[in-house]
Amino acid sequence: MSTSRPDANDTLSVKDITFTHGEIFKVVDDFYNRIQQDPVLKVPFQSVHDWPEHIDRITHFWWIRMGGQAYQFSQYNPVPKHYFAGFNPELLKRWLGIFNDTLKDHLEPSQTVVWLLIAEAIGRTLTIKNDLFESEQKKGD
Numbered sequence: 175m176s177t178s179r180p181d182a183n184d185t186l187s188v189k190d191i192t193f194t195h196g197e198i199f200k201v202v203d204d205f206y207n208r209i210q211q212d213p214v215l216k217v218p219f220q221s222v223h224d225w226p227e228h229i230d231r232i233t234h235f236w237w238i239r240m241g242g243q244a245y246q247f248s249q250y251n252p253v254p255k256h257y258f259a260g261f262n263p264e265l266l267k268r269w270l271g272i273f274n275d276t277l278k279d280h281l282e283p284s285q286t287v288v289w290l291l292i293a294e295a296i297g298r299t300l301t302i303k304n305d306l307f308e309s310e311q312k313k314g315d
């Protein structure tokens with residue numbers, strides 16, 4: 175169910191740690207600016223043609239992933255997208271390093287710890303699902 179888009183000062187809380195929608199947007203925006211400058215990760219991200227739209231979708235992804243209410247229609251289908259982008263554990267490690275640096279530059283340490291833990295958990299799940307997806311692809315060959 176969609177509601178209206180949160181204001182920058184609207185909040186969500188994970189455990190007792192609070193994030194504003196504006197903080198989530200700032201982190202996501204800066205993170206993908208860094209990704210576009212990164213010599214390794216900018217390569218798989220060449221599939222993104224509309225960066226403002228990507229940043230908007232991923233801001234929404236994190237907002238709902240951390241417990242906020244959906245406010246726009248977005249369907250995510252990350253496993254095939256990551257598989258075809260060449261997702262692997264080394265790229266994930268690099269992604270998480272840049273993500274951690276970005277979190278530290280914008281947020282309090284307690285917010286950084288919580289958000290990074292969630293990202294690491296998603297990274298582990300993506301790694302497992304990526305391997306399963308790869309086996310399925312190979313069976314179809």
Ligand code: HEM
Nearest residue numbers: 218219221235250251252255259261265266269293296297
């Ligand atoms: C925990 C780490 C990561 C998280 C939480 C994450 C999250 C996401 C999400 C939610 C999307 C949107 C998916 C959709 O539209 O269905 C996305 C897209 C994408 N991700 Fe990741 N990702 C992670 C790591 C990586 C890594 C390591 C790579 C390197 C290959 C990567 C490459 C991409 C690319 C290229 C897209 C854009 C696909 C497109 O729309 O063209 N991601 N990611």
